[in-house]
Amino acid sequence: MKGIRLESRGEGREVLLENGNALLDGTAHSFREIRRGGSLVALELDGTVVPVRVARQGDRAFVWCAGDVFEVRRPAGRTARARPAGGEPHAGLVAPMPGRIRKTLVQTGEEVAKGQVVVVLEAMKMEHAIRAPQDGVITKLRHREGDLVDAGTVLAEIS
């Protein structure tokens, strides 16, 4: 069987599984899968039982092991966060955290100066002023007051 390349928390491992043996970057471990109703609930690893739970989502797996949770990915997959075309940073205003748009202080077509507050975002019971990164004209306002937005959402575009 071919090994697969995995990444988690900035580390990589080449994992090869064969006949109850696992090779992790060349280090051998013996293991046995403990399943219930078809689901993996523990691994007996080198003679010690380690409870585990796994949930897969596309190319990544969430693994619970010994109380801690690890997100493990196959680096080959298209798993990177979607970026605007070209991969260039967007000439716009981006929500630094998930929250709710409390106030929009500009209108489409309005000129703004660098540092001017464009949107007020409410998150964690606090208000955060989102400021224009450059002088320019607001070409697009993507959200309305009251909308919930995720971290990284483009809130407005500036040309």
Add this chain to the structure above:
Amino acid sequence: MRTIRRLLVANRGEISVRVLRTARELGIGTVAVFAESDAGGIHVERADRAASLGAGSVAETYLSIPKILEAARSSGADAIHPGYGFLAENADFARAVEAEGLVWVGPPAGAIEAMGDKLRARARMREAGVPVVPGSDAGAKDPADLAREAERLGYPILVKASAGGGGKGMSRVDRPADLRAAVEEAMRIAASAFGDDSVYLEKLLERPRHVEFQVFADQRGNTVHLFERECSVQRRHQKIVEETPSSALSPALRGAMGEAAVEAARAVGYIGAGTIEFLLDTDGRFHFLEANTRLQVEHPITEATLGIDLVRWQLEVARGADLPSDWTEGRLSPRGHAIEMRLYAEDPVDFLPRAGTVLEWIEPAGPGVRVDSGVAAGSEVSLEYDPLLAKIVARGEDRPAAVERALRALDELVVLGVETNRPLLAAVLRSEEFRSGAYDTDLVSRLPREETSPAPPAAWIAAALALSGKAPSGAPAASARDPWESGDRWRPGESAG
């Protein structure tokens, strides 16, 4: 005595389930309410009837008095329990419920108002002889007045919204130059959040402990306290770990604070369950901070050490029953030690809320462990609502046993798909400062920064099994759950990532 045949719980998530459970035990019929986007919420299937509040924002659903009352009419409810949050401390709601001829399971509207305005509450408490944190007597808007007031109190000070609560619209000011900006910011937040831009100043107590007392009163005026809860483990002014008893209280101090809490409740004609919050300064003096006129999030630790059901007595008092003689004659005393951990869907490092789908959810159980949860496998965690996923309560024979039991419970907890503050909770419980019992509200900021450990071999192997496509990708384990949750199981891998 009034009768309650069918109780509507005007809330969602864990606190709705909590109240519904006791109602069921008392043989009272139950009604859950839900916003359309929350129709899969775990409280919805726990009641005999479920009434929709329609689509829309929280303001148009769980916060809409007309819609809640309409749900009560259409479902034949004759009583309403508000839980905490949402409309729980809204005096207009309390009045509207009673005007509708329904039993209101909460304190009188007048008591909610007296305690809800922080400035009025401070004045009332001073009159009643309860010590308050040094600060202003009246709300002010004039920067010059506020500057003089700040000089009198001495920096650092806190700017607070008169109508505020829960840390909202509150900020620390260390020097006169920063006062004006902080006041303007607080006024703006107060106006938008509470519709009232009055602010006031309080002296900032350095390294305080936050200790609250549970109070309870019946309609005949019997008023008791049910001991304290230590709530000093906070981040961003929000509690994350609570325990009882508090290591900070001597028997004499406990007695004095308990008496002050009872005085505070009597001063406003309190009825039902309430909480009086105090700050304890480094000299061992206590100061009234605020009152919460509702069931508190952390009420289970009081239930655990006293062996009582606070929701049951909320309902009994609302029906007109007297408090049990054990309570009023002082025969109630805590046994053992209880710790509550609040599990939040949030980034463990920057504390920002996280949304997502819960792919796997296994609750800790076993001796001395209680879990009040608001989600299950398959639940959508939305930014729309409070990010509290569950409250995990560990009770032990003594404090060290409770701490070890709490850590054992955290080890058993499985949450996949949504990031949680579990690592922070574990770090608190493992810290020397928490274990010593001598901590204050700055504990979290002083925690040693934990190195994130790399995945252990078992995690790599489990991930390889799931991702190689060779084995079935770890479907949620068939964990023992109660019959309430025997619905369709969400299957991993089917979600559009």
